[in-house]
Every structure is written in C-alpha cells, then in structure tokens.
Amino acid sequence: MLFSELGLKAEIQRAVAEQGYDTPTPIQQQAIPAVLAGHDLMATAQTGTGKTAGFTLPILHRLSSGPNDRLTRVARTPRVLVLTPTRELAIQVEESVRTYGKHLPINSLAVFGGVGINPQIANLRRGVDILVATPGRLLDHVQQKTVDLSGIEIFVLDEADRMLDMGFIRDIRKIIALLPKARQNLLFSATFSPEIRELAGGLLHQPVSVDVAPRNTAAETVKQRVIETNREQKKDLLEHLFQTRGLHQVLVFARTKHGADALARRLDKAGIKSAAIHGDKSQGARTRALSDFKDGKLVALVATDIAARGIDIDALPYVINYELPNVAEDYVHRIGRTGRAGMEGEAISLVCHEERPNLKDIEKLIKRTFEREVVEGFEPSAVAAPRPPQPPRGPRKPQPAGPKSGQNRGGPQQHRSGSRHR
C-alpha cells in the first residue's frame, strides 16, 4: 500500500513525500482510514511504529476539510487536543504536526511545564488549532482561564499507559470532563492493561481497535545482547565498550537521576562526549542535550526511563542498559528506541549478580532466553561481591562514583580486547 491510496489531501501527501516516506507503516495503514472515517480508536502501538503520523495525518486532513476550516471559523480556540506524558513527547508530537501540516493553514502549539507560562499564554491568545500538552501545565492554563477547551473536536491520549504509570489519571479525568461531549477520541498505549481497558471503556465509543505491536515483543531488527559482569566493574566495562567498539549515538539507561549524572560525568572525563537527561534537569538543558545528541555532538546520552520516554531519533543505532529496569516492561520500551522503521539496532545490557532476577523477568516477559556473554577482563566473579554496609532493604541507592580502576574481583585485567561467548 502507498500513502497515495489513503485518500489524504494533496498538501498532506506532499509533506509526507518530502519526509521520504511512501509506504505507510502497519499502524498507519489501519489507523488512518479509521480516523478519517470519524471513528474512535484504541491503538496498541509502541513508539517507533509510526503512530504519531498515524494520528497526525488523518487529523490534519479532517481539520482542513469540511465546514469548520479556518476560513469560516470566528474564534480560534483549539480543535484538537493531544495529551502526552512528557515534555519531550509533547515537543516531538507538535513537531510532527508542523512537519506534516506545513502546506496547510493550520497551526499548533505545545504547552508543558518547566518553562515560563507567559509565552504560552501569548501563543494561545493568537489562536491555535492543534494543542499538544502535558496534563499538569494544561490544567494550569485551565485554572488561569488562558485556554478554552470547549471547541475540541478530536482528543488524543498518547502513551496512555505511561500517563497512568506517572500518576496522571486524576488530571486526565479532570481534563476529559472539560471537553465537549460530542468528539472523536483516540487512545494510544504500548500495553493494554486492565487499567487502560477501564480508561478506554469510559472514554471511547465503539472504537476501532488497532494492534500492531503485539505486546511485549521487541522489534525483530534489534540485536539484543547480555553481558554479565560485576557491579563494581560496570563503569569500566562501559568505557571499554565505547573505546573498543567505536560506538556512537548511544542511549545509555541508568536507574537513578544521580546515577545518570555520575555516569555521564565519568564518560565525559574519559573523552566520550556525554550528557545526562532526567527530570531534575531544566527544560533548556534537556532540549539542548537531546539536540546535541541528535546532531552527533554527543556520543552518549545517559537517561532515566521517564526522561527517555518519547525520545524520537531516527536510526538510533545503540541502546545500552547500564542497569536493568526494575519493571520488565520498561526493557521493551528502552530497546524500542533502536531498530526503528526497519533499521538495524543493537541493545546491550550489562547485568550483575544482583540483577539476575530482573533479567529472568525480562526473559519471561519477552519469551526468549539470552545468551550470556562476558568480556575478557570484566568477568563476573563466581559469587556476588559483598555490598558495602548499608540498610538491608529499600530502594536501590544510587552508587557513588566507585573505584576508578577496574578493580574487578573476578578475572584478569590484562586482556581487554574482544568478548567471548559462554
């Protein structure tokens, strides 16, 4: 199937062609006709499947067709509301709207927290057709009466599962209550949990269901590898991987903000240009890090799960799990950053003794067993190294910078080239 067969307006087709796309992805093939026909939609699709264009293209078509188009409208209040869990995703969705809508007289705006509200207010006043927002900041605008949601015709809830994970359910319900009753609703979620089902039940009317990414399967094009080592050696091993394998544009996942900062500093010191991205960074710092990473000015971007959500980079070649996530499903999200749109990608997980149960959970979830590799000089010791004295239970603490040299308790240090399989 080609984009030209979907019945989208010529201006939209032109913008899509300018992006170099001629074939819609599976989700686009299914979602676009359903949205064009005015149906509600329940889509189970992860980032990387082309879901953003899957809703953006038909929305642009609907907005620019029919009696309510810009020329005949008096008040320019938003007609489409897209809610996203993170600022990064809001920015990216709004960028997509602008990219695909560039030949149409439709304008858009992203509003999110962490930046000044006044420029957003000024932009809202000028008139916006498609508003992309994170829930908290949108409610700020509602409270200040700087946004009018009474003209919303299409409501999109993007990454709904992550919204619930982040505790946005009450905000979402408040926002839905402000929307006109007659509207089209589109819900996107990577997973279809009972909570999502419940949310969908209250929101969607006779939805068309689209399920393109069978739950918890990783892209076929991602090569997934597991390297076993000791916790104390991970920083050295990571540095070694960068230095011996010529890795570039690597998204590195750490569990904690503190850990992400420490790791980025350490890599940077070793001459591997790096930055950290997490919730404590200012919006400016996050945007700058992301654009430096996209432009190739940074070799590594160290991120926490929430910050990395929605990072959309074409052809990201490597993901490294410096630490495994606590929640197995996050693994699927993480490695979904690479191997997109059919490109090759590699996901490497560094796993220490303490994380073996997490690895088992992941293997159970994605229904495959990984081969365990070791890198010479960084082998795990036979038994877990004793942890420094600390309270017996509780959430995992961020590790201090740790011993500088690779004081592994396991194997020889001399031969650090290559990896071997067990």
Ligand code: AMP
């Ligand atoms: P998304 O799942 O929306 O985050 O999109 C993932 C990536 O796929 C984005 O970088 C899009 O620009 C890209 N993309 C979207 N649609 C297509 C398509 N039909 N063909 C190739 N790439 C696409």
